[in-house]
Amino acid sequence: SQQGEEDPQALSIQEGENATMNCSYKTSINNLQWYRQNSGRGLVHLILIRSNEREKHSGRLRVTLDTSKKSSSLLITASRAADTASYFCATDGVQKLVFGQGTRLTINP
Template identity: 90%
Template sequence: SQQGEEDPQALSIQEGENATMNCSYKTSINNLQWYRQNSGRGLVHLILIRSNEREKHSGRLRVTLDTSKKSSSLLITASRAADTASYFCATDGVTGRRALTFGSGTRLQVQP
């Protein structure tokens, strides 16, 4: 079963706009990661935020983490058509289990 839900399930924006995706999870975590998946391709790691961090930036990406609410958000600024993909959050639990637990994903469409 999935760890949690992502919101929205689908998002369509114009090039240049910002895109915000949210992720909720259920259990305590070591860290939370965001992945991108283009149609027909594997998952690409975007950014990792540790459980003791609240915000992290990488290029046009900004991730926040609120462990009290068990939620995270991914902001993509100045979106491009090439950002069109599905975005997944994944958590690495405190139990030491090395497998990642993924959310259900947000499908982002950036219109040129």
């Protein structure tokens, strides 16, 4: 079964608004990563947060991790049309990444 589950499955917002996506996972982890997938393309690594970190920033991205709740969130601030994509969380399995099913984000102009 999938390790991570993203919520919501789809999100549609206006350009300039903030977008928040959540990820829940089942087993303990060493780290959690977020990836972006544009339509018809491969996944692109965005950010990694380790289990001993609570929050991490990268440009307009902010990731939080709550290991007690086994959950993470990805916040994209001041969204742009180019942010339209699917976003996946991934957790560390044994020598592999285990992905959630993704959140489809649509930014409306």
